[in-house]
Amino acid sequence: MNVKKLIIAFVVVFILLEATNYLVNMVILSSTYADPEISKIFRPMAEMDAKMWMMRIADLVYSFFFVFIFVKGYENRGIMEGVRYGIYMGIFIQFMAAVAQHVVYPLPASLAVQWFIYGLIESVIFGVAAAMIYKPKTAA
DSSP: OOHHHHHHHHHHHHHHHHHHHHIIIIIITHHHHHSHHHHTTSOOHHHHHHHHHHHHHHHHHHHHHHHHHHHHTOOOOOHHHHHHHHHHHIIIIIIHHHHHHHHHSOOOHHHHHHHHHHHHHHHHHHHHHHHHHHSOOOOO
């Protein structure tokens, strides 16, 4: 295991996670979240902001294990290995999370589907990043 590349990939995936989460939740879905029927389900923004440090820790843990599991199964098959891994992890994690959120909270199915789709896209991006960073050096 190349620890240096693992750490670099972990940091890059964490940064990508924060950036894509901002894009999805603060830009793309902002009008959905502003709907009074949906906004009443969530905590007030000030309360969410006060707890955001917990989300950052969860994102760090997620990013580390996303990359760590990729590295453990690494087959040196290029970008498509990252795409495949991203699809597998996206379906595994995002599908479960979207369905669970829809079942537990009174969220519209359309929002759960959007969370799944955007989460799957994010996972593919993270998988590609991990594959690009972790690849071995080519012989000179």
